[in-house]
Amino acid sequence: ALGEAIGGSEAGFIRRMNQMARAMGMTRTTFKNANGLTKAGHLSTARDMTTLGRHLLYDFPQYYNLFSRRSEDAGVRTVNNTNRRFLDSYRGADGIKTGYTSAAGYNLVASAERGRERIIATVFGGRSTASRNAKVAELLDLGFRRAPSSATLRLPPRPPYFGKGGAPAPSTAPPADAPGGSGSSQRPPAGHVVRVVTAVAKSPRPKPRPQQATPAASDALLAAIEDGVEDVVETTTPAPTVPPVTELAETNLAPAPAPAPPVVAAEAAAPAPAPVPAPPPRPQDVTIAATDPSYSPVEELEIVTHVSTSGDGSWGIEVGRFTTRYDAERVLLKIALGDLGTLGNALRKAANRPDGWHATFVGMSEEAADLACRRLEARAQKCRLVGPG
CATH class of the missing domain: 3.40.710.10 (DD-peptidase/beta-lactamase superfamily)
Structure with a gap:
């Protein structure tokens, strides 16, 4: 109508x-x-x-x-x-x-x-x-x-009003002192989307590392090195080659000299060290902890997967009960990743009770817990507030 x-x-x-x-x-x-x-x-x-x-x-x-x-x-x-x-x-x-x-x-x-x-x-x-x-x-x-913290407001240009005939009617823009008035005959231009492309079209090849040039050896230096090498070759004589002995003359056979008697040191021998006493045997009634399978040095503690820093830490929300701890922790992690704005600082806790594993977010203020529960219910996720105590 x-x-x-x-x-x-x-x-x-x-x-x-x-x-x-x-x-x-x-x-x-x-x-x-x-x-x-x-x-x-x-x-x-x-x-x-x-x-x-x-x-x-x-x-x-x-x-x-x-x-x-x-x-x-x-x-x-x-x-x-x-x-x-x-x-x-x-x-x-x-x-x-x-x-x-x-x-x-x-x-x-x-x-x-x-x-x-x-x-x-x-x-x-x-x-x-x-x-x-x-x-x-x-x-x-x-x-x-x-969103930038500071930006110029760019209002969209007001479109013309089309009369009953379909043609644009005279402008009905409000005056400067009316709500929405701009104080001028034309509104500021509309904002536009700027897409910044940060990827480079071609990666430039890096410049080679500068190397220190080795100065060319002078002719005098080369001549001195060559003379030094020749002197070393001349002074080095090879050892004479001994021909193999095929037979021995009887006149050259002489008895070998007797070996010299060993020299006895004039000093007295050093005294031998005193024997070290052996340690006493271990008593038979001592039980080593590492060999006792029933020994448990530390009581098993509950693993805390996240530290809470929100509010007074006395409120929480429960998102379900599950048959295994794995299922409860998996649902807690999935919900936390989907709503980091309200659950990012909450503590995820899977508590074992007679009716199953309770998946809860704790360590929240009352306002944060209520907001998180309403947001989860809007996504068809069951949620229940858990008060202090």
């Missing part, structure tokens, strides 16, 4: 929708109906929907608070916001819009503000509300980690 009142007919309103989308820079969006249901050729992209959410935030700031409401009184009944689970589970979330069809899946254009930083993220094609919200939370966390 609103579309027909503005555009004269549904077809006329759809034409105005496509004109406005092009004016806002949504170049890959085509509307075929006003209700958003599946139809051939009716399509958009996550980037175009993010652009639409940015215009909605900055072009109509006086109405943006509607998207952060959890419910609204329609007169005959109270209507709940379909995005209330994400608004409650993600810190700083204040919008924007969910969407679902069997062909497109679970979709969400979300926005969150922390301090002076705002991130808008869009997810298309989720398999469930929980998986979609988890992916959006992951994208927003990534945006807040990479």
Whole structure:
């Protein structure tokens, strides 16, 4: 009814929708109906929907608070916001819009503000509300980690207003003192994405290491070396070669001289060292610890896999009970890696009790434990608060 009142007919309103989308820079969006249901050729992209959410935030700031409401009184009944689970589970979330069809899946254009930083993220094609919200939370966390701490705000250019005839109507931009007014006839240019390529196209070959040049030997030096070598060769005479003896003359045979008697030292022999007494035998009643299989020097202690540094350390959350310690620790590690923002500093503990291994995160403040539990429940993960004691 609103579309027909503005555009004269549904077809006329759809034409105005496509004109406005092009004016806002949504170049890959085509509307075929006003209700958003599946139809051939009716399509958009996550980037175009993010652009639409940015215009909605900055072009109509006086109405943006509607998207952060959890419910609204329609007169005959109270209507709940379909995005209330994400608004409650993600810190700083204040919008924007969910969407679902069997062909497109679970979709969400979300926005969150922390301090002076705002991130808008869009997810298309989720398999469930929980998986979609988890992916959006992951994208927003990534945006807040990479967002610069100081940057110039670049508002998107306000698109022209198309009248009933389809032509742009006179500008209705608010004055400088009104909400959203810029104080000039033209708003600042829209921001653009800068992709920095850090990989080099070609790796340069490193320069060779400089080597110290060896000075050329002079002719006089070479002559002196040669003379020295010749002198050494002349002074060195080879040993005479002894011919083999084939027979001996009788006149040359002489008795060999008797060996000289050994010389006896005049000094007295040194006294022999005193004998070292042998150690006493080991008593038979002494038991060596290393040979006793029942000996246990240290009592087995519980392994702490992470040190807690958050809050007063008196609260925790339980995420399930398992039949083995391995299963409990595996689930704890998987959940911790999926939500480092709230569980990165918590202590993972698998406690053996009569009904099984309890998988818990401990060492948290009450606020951190409550936030972590709500975020896990939004992802269809069972969670229970564990108080002090």
